[in-house]
Amino acid sequence: LRLIRHYLHSSRIDLSHINICSKMSITTALEFETENGKVNVMLRDIGSLEDFGPEKLSHEDYEAIAKADYVCVFNWAGTRRYGTELAEAVFSHAKSRGKSRTYYDTADPTPNKEKADQLIKQVLQANFLDILSLNENEAIFYASRLGFDLAQAGKPGFEELAIGSARTIAKHVKARVDLHTTSFSATFTGKNETIVPTFKVPVLRVTGAGDAWNAGNILGEILQLSDGARLMLANAVAAYYISNTAGRHPTRKELIKFCNKLKRRL
Template identity: 35%
Template sequence: MFSTTKNLIGKLEKNNKNFGRKKYAVFMPHFCIDFLVKFKNLSSNLTSSTHFETKNTIKEGGKATNSAFALASLEINSAIIAKTDRIGFALLKNFKSKNKLKNLDISHIKTDGKPASTCAIEMPDKNIMLSDAGSLKNFGIESLGAYDFELLKHSKLISISDWALNEKGTKLAEEIFKFAKRNNVLTFFDPGDPTPKIDSNNAENVKKIVKEIKEILNQTDFLSVNEDEFKFYELGDFKGETKIIYHTANFSSIIKKGETIAKISSFDVEVKQLTGAGDTFNSGFIFGDMGNFEEKEKLILGNAAAAYYISNPKARHANIKTLIKFLKTAKIKEI
């Protein structure tokens, strides 16, 4: 891995000034307002109402938005298609400005919907996630206009995520990916945690979910999943053309037609951010694919982007300069 990383650093340094200026990726359909609440001390035996002092942060969220922010930080032109309200859009503009992302296009955000929000409560011994999907819950193909399709038509890659939170997610993914294939655009799918779609009282429900995923993969170039998602979606015996981007805490790999064609260890860092690693990994990988890097290099880029983000105390994404610096000094996990 050392020689591969060294070669990768050389490529990044050579292309640092003008990489990806004419390419762009589109991410959809989720923008979310994230509230991060951290407790230093909290008793698990509470029996009455009380007041706690916490450290709170408000930031951009949603898999599509996280990925777009991370990729734009790496100087790839990125766009988000999602729905919120005027207050949500005002916050998004503020988040974009704060991160100084001039190459992030948010002009395709609809403001006639309901804002999505998530409250992540981080406690010493556990984490609790509270979510309101807002307009994502019913974001369908009818939410897009001609202006959006023109953007999609001329993009390099289209990424759809948070499928499990969207009741219209299957049809949206199928229609958008078919459109992408007709226009020679790459497709990237991150379905997310299937829990919202699971009906524990319906034995056929899981089979239906797995079937829908397999149908979407007919039009998918890249599928990004973690360990639990890989098992749930029954991808161990999948023999299709889709490249499965399999990422875990210790390593990431690319699987095609049931065979592992590339595998790379993760970086050993002190974790300071508990969410967003997978979304940032996706952007690092997409950065590598759009730059025509080798398969192992794409995985290193994904691992590095994610590791930089989760170890950054201010939850900042890497740019090319800081990514190169990270690659030169980071330690590798042993697997």
């Protein structure tokens, strides 16, 4: 909690709902240079997160959920035992007791793949989910569970495979599907799609890029930007983070300055 307070020291942020469990969840990220750029390997000890479920939320937590404009749940893969139940409880409460927009990023589902079909049926295809955020690997995994035949898709490039997967998911869920990749980001609904290329910047790190992208995407959603503008904002937030020498996330002024610098390069 002291560490969180160190980084989130604004008086506008309420830390009273942080749940401190007995064993910390720890991730060690290893990054390697390859001929195709940087890749990361993540080693995890999920600790008490494995057993975190809806019963861990207090009455005050549920009240905060009901009052929130946006309710976001992350890391289904880490909440291995009760992740589906947690997302279902949080999102259904947000919709039944409030007017929240709901946002979900499951993280890599493969460590808990035996429960993925239950997650798809009870959460991803439910009416209470508004936005589903995915990277390439996650999109391909969920699409394969929804009938996307990788063999019949031929041998497309990885980017084309990710787009085809996201399109498949969008046909099977009610939520908007937001896809973020190293070379582009995209939004898919049952009727429309928008694709925006990422910014060309020096890649100093890759771990955490998806989290930065989600933050920009959510901000763009709050500001009610068009799909194209929202994706561009999310791409810019992620580009700033991966190219910043100190691994910092931008303030509003820093992001504007960063975007102006990128604009001059065009």
